[in-house]
Amino acid sequence: MNDVDVWLARASRVTQRAAEDSHRALANRLAGERSPASHRARREARRTVACVAMVTLVSFVVSGWIARSMWGDEPLSPAWVAAPSSSSPYVLLVGQ
CATH class of the missing domain: 1.20.5 (Single alpha-helices involved in coiled-coils or other helix-helix interfaces)
Structure with a gap:
């Protein structure tokens, strides 16, 4: 024993x-x-960044859709100025 x-x-x-x-x-x-609070804060930051990215993407698509519905599918041509402004170097050299 x-x-x-x-x-x-x-x-x-x-x-x-x-x-x-x-x-x-x-x-x-x-x-x-790391503490649980820092894990939670990091997860919330990631969620916020993801939400901002999604909102940006959706707003880009929606703004394109609105632009197409207003102006149609025709391509927009640039609007060139026909005559130079009065303060351009061309007018100063050549005259009127």
Whole structure:
């Protein structure tokens, strides 16, 4: 019976030492990780960026659809100025 008591005493010391080591390792690991609040803030920032990107894309498509419905499918030709302005170098050199 004496051997069993010695064995149990030694086993309890080993178990306590292993538990302390595992607690220390867990504390070190948790110290290096981010807090749940920072995870939540990062997720909200990503969600906000995704929403802004989607709104930008949808508004681009809708504005193109509105422009086509107002002006039709005909290509728009650029409007060139027929005569140069009075302050252009061409008018100053050539005259009227």
